[in-house]
Amino acid sequence: MSVADLTTSPVTSTYTKTSSRLHSPQLSLSSTRLSVHFSRSPRPNPRAQNFKITCSVNQVPSPVAVQTEEAKNKSECFGVFCQTYDLKAEEETKSWKKLINVAVSGAAGMISNHLLFKLASGEVFGPDQPIALKLLGSERSFQALEGVAMELEDSLYPLLREVSIGINPYEVFEEVEWALLIGAKPRGPGMERAGLLDINGQIFAEQGKALNAVASRNVKVIVVGNPCNTNALICLKNAPNIPAKNFHALTRLDENRAKCQLALKAGVFYDKVSNMTIWGNHSTTQVPDFLNARINGLPVKEVIKDHKWLEEEFTEKVQKRGGVLIQKWGRSSAASTAVSIADAMKSLVTPTPEGDWFSSGVYTNGNPYGIAQDIVFSMPCRSKGDGDYELVKDVTFDKYLLKRIAKSEAELLAEKRCVAHLTGEGVAFCDLPEDTMLPGEM
Amino acid sequence: MSVADLTTSPVTSTYTKTSSRLHSPQLSLSSTRLSVHFSRSPRPNPRAQNFKITCSVNQVPSPVAVQTEEAKNKSECFGVFCQTYDLKAEEETKSWKKLINVAVSGAAGMISNHLLFKLASGEVFGPDQPIALKLLGSERSFQALEGVAMELEDSLYPLLREVSIGINPYEVFEEVEWALLIGAKPRGPGMERAGLLDINGQIFAEQGKALNAVASRNVKVIVVGNPCNTNALICLKNAPNIPAKNFHALTRLDENRAKCQLALKAGVFYDKVSNMTIWGNHSTTQVPDFLNARINGLPVKEVIKDHKWLEEEFTEKVQKRGGVLIQKWGRSSAASTAVSIADAMKSLVTPTPEGDWFSSGVYTNGNPYGIAQDIVFSMPCRSKGDGDYELVKDVTFDKYLLKRIAKSEAELLAEKRCVAHLTGEGVAFCDLPEDTMLPGEM
Incomplete structure (x- = not known):
């Protein structure tokens, strides 16, 4: 595959912090899906491209591709994962399954630090299942997210075809088939369970809306952040277009x-x-x-x-x-x-x-x-x-x-x-x- | 397998802190192997028992089996791993390889916290290779070692048949086929590389002697603790009965x-x-x-x-x-x-x-x-x-x-x-x- 092939995949870096926030649907469930779509610059569906690259390829990319303020506001391929995995060449010798997209929230945390490497190694989906990892973090954890992505680069997992990092769930959850919702605020000193329910509930309401708007219509969601049962309920209530059966609380x-x-x-x-x-x-x-x-x-x-x-x-x-x-x-x-x-x-x-x-x-x-x-x-x-x-x-x-x-x-x-x-x-x-x-x- | 079968495997808890220390060979290379053997209470070779249990089984064991002062001084099976994996029953339906013994030093540290779970999952040796993990820590890290062993218990890895923890390399390295030497002292403030070489060199000299005395004669050793090349050299020089070719420094x-x-x-x-x-x-x-x-x-x-x-x-x-x-x-x-x-x-x-x-x-x-x-x-x-x-x-x-x-x-x-x-x-x-x-x- 040549660099020329990649030009059919325009970079979405015309996003700015402000416009991304303004256009992200935060209020109305019924309008979210449309508004998300209209807020984007048109680009081909990456699936339709036989898993061609979903972001820009620079012939001489920097090892840490996502560092600018602007870049932080969208989900962006990371470093070596902005390179195209040459699927056609592989297909001649091996039979790969269709790429699976997995989003992980709280991706800079310790649980994710174990889980992401398990997913990348093929332990969950098997040795013939290529995977894309979409890491959701926060403004505060963004540098740590980059660190995690760098360690994933250095691990050379052959099944790990794409890694992207971002802080906007409407970007990170796009077309994901799995969403592992690990991130949650820890309970502060003196905080009651009710306070925790409210604070984390808001996060999961927002993430439910984002899943409803942009995720695969059959996305499987596993909620780990506590209180996970009620967080899962909040999440599914905010995602009416996804089957409620698809939401799990981890026990x-x-x-x-x-x-x-x-x-x-x-x-x-x-x-x-x-x-x-x-x-x-x-x-x-x-x-x-x-x-x-x-x-x-x-x-x-x-x-x-x-x-x-x-x-x-x-x-x-x-x-x-x-x-x-x-x-x-x-x-x-x-x-x-x-x-x-x-x-x-x-x-x-x-x-x-x-x-x-x-x-x-x-x-x-x-x-x-x-x-x-x-x-x-x-x-x-x-x-x-x-x-x-x-x-x-x-x-x-x-x-x-x-x-x-x-x-x-x-x-x-x-x-x-x-x-x-x-x-x-x-x-x-x-x-x-x-x-x-x-x-x-x- | 019945409890009666286990009585052929006497507990080695007659060890005390003092006697274990006194009898551990620390000085002479030529005498180490013998002195180790003579310092032990006689017991059957666990290999010869077709991987029967190597420690006591209590019909109602406590979840944390190793907590007493006495127990800290020997390498001891941990919790559920003191149970016998019923190999005979399994052999009727599956073909398992011979149990492999892997020692990991610095087992309470962060690198090990990733590595041990990889080893237990079968990622390295494959899905038909049962494994025994022998965790070497320090007096200071002993409680953390117990924590790691508890997490390994809770992970229910079917391939993980034995976990033991200890602080004496002469116990932990017994019959190991792999030794992953991760533990090393970090460099203190102002410490020169020469100082680090000396301080860690002593650890690796001691561990080399222990490997020489009790490990499998064809043990493969990977030294990770820094400065790893020279630590590996020290280690192999102190283990003259193990082929020098078997020692690796991780690059x-x-x-x-x-x-x-x-x-x-x-x-x-x-x-x-x-x-x-x-x-x-x-x-x-x-x-x-x-x-x-x-x-x-x-x-x-x-x-x-x-x-x-x-x-x-x-x-x-x-x-x-x-x-x-x-x-x-x-x-x-x-x-x-x-x-x-x-x-x-x-x-x-x-x-x-x-x-x-x-x-x-x-x-x-x-x-x-x-x-x-x-x-x-x-x-x-x-x-x-x-x-x-x-x-x-x-x-x-x-x-x-x-x-x-x-x-x-x-x-x-x-x-x-x-x-x-x-x-x-x-x-x-x-x-x-x-x-x-x-x-x-x-």
Whole structure:
């Protein structure tokens, strides 16, 4: 491919900070998609170009291409990733899948610092799946974003075909098939959960609007930033043109930790634990379900005879894990969180093993368990590996389990009332009874 | 597998802090192997047991098994990894390779925090290679080591069969097939390179002795802690019973960065750059070789016509990368360093692509380039994928390249004189001319 081929792809650097902000839709959902399109200089759809470059190529580009004030305001290819990967030449010898576009918010943070390299390595989507990473950061973190992009350059991942960085979600989310929403404001000193819900809710309302406006119509969204269930609800409410089913709140780290604690208690390796459900909110009201979980294919209660431990200590062990880690390690569990995000994604793109399931915080409409409609609740899911999932039907309940599920449900309904101003459902009313943030989380 | 099977594996917790220290060989090379063996309570070789457990299993183990003062002084299985992976059951359905033992020093640090998860995921050794990770830390970092091990537990990696943590290299290195020596003291304020050589040299002398005493006779050692070439030399000199050829100083991050900078300059994707040699020391005297490197199969000088840039700017761009990253990102490049360590390992366990090569700092005895004997020098290598390598013969030199190689060679000879007290070669004499630490490294 010659440089001449690239001239069909005009640079969009006519954007300025002001015009980008002015034209970005911030208010009306119905007009967002159009206004975004009209605010752009016309350019060919990069997909239609067989993955040709989406940004300018300078024959002698500088290693750090995005440094000017102007550039900060749009999502821009980074350094060596502004080069075209010569797909035609590759196609002669290898069979590549179609490029997949993945956006990651909070991209300059520690969780992303693990996750981005996992994604680039092919660990999630496999060794024949080229990937484009679109990093969303903030004005404050922009230099760190450049640093992350430089490290991705230096890693020479053959599957990583494009990296772009930006601070405007309407640019970064354009045509993404996956959005991993990790970035959120940490809780300040003395801040109540209600305050955190409001502050982060606004971020996720905005990102929902941006996804609605510019993302792939079937984008899969995984919300990690806390409080993640209600953030996911806010996000999906602000993205009415994307199926609500596509939004997930991450409870996979809780699931993984629960499996590990059951394995420890039973004296088996963790691969023997299956059918582990986390019900409810990613908070201290969450319910790690030992009634339906299995060890070596047997009900947990048949293997672990110490039922008092199951009822009184197990859940606490799972939930306190993050706090213990902070004590030990001095920082939060970025690496294992990134692993659990990768696990959550893999669970959607690979068929669930026969008879097993995984947990995800998903939209409750149509759930078979009698859980309140219109919230995001962690429930057992199965996938055919097509990115979609179905809820598992063959689970059993007892009074103890139902009571605890009801408590988490009540909390999520209260959180929902608390963010009504962000979901378009009127005036917020906050009556959150207690602080249910998980230890070690912010 | 039943609990009864495990009783054949007695716990080694009769070790105490004092006795372990007293019996650890610290002085004599010739006696180390024996004294280590005699200082142990007799126990069956874990290999001979078909990878049965190497430590005690409590039917109701605590999630954090290693917390007592006593336990800190030996390398001990951690938490869920004290459970037996039931290999026999697995063998009926899957074909696993023989467990591989990998030790990592500086295991509580940021580079390891990336690398350990890569190793556990199968990224380096492949999806059918079970792995045991042996984490070496310090008294100070012990709690952080526990934190890392907890995150590895929570990640539920099916290939990760054993994790042990410890602060005594004579315990941690026992029977390891790989030793990744990342831990080193950072340079204190005002410390000269000579001071750093001495302080870290002592660590690597001790670790060399420990490897010599207890590691697999064919252990592959990759030294990352700086100054890594001379640390690797010290290490191999203190491990006379391990082939000197098995010791590597990491220059792969330099190689990766050099490839990326050539790609940027040439306006191609980085996968088009091959045959990239880093010659010499991992310091500012290192020589990224643009004479032998190729872009799209052509000599670099035919593709990049700006020879002034190649001679005057290219090397600086490669070397300054770490410093720029620290500026941007606020910390050193842990993620891409971990990627480069994984790359270095993969280059030894997978056959080198036809016509290409990779760089590694290796022992110079018998090199075909006329480089001084008895130092560790980065040179072009090829591997059949058996863990071993051979030096590449078909490289060309010009005056410019030879002059720069000679400078790096002179520096390494000076460093060697500076650590003579650590290599058993008499009295040290330090005449290091200048500070050649790479920007952004410590």
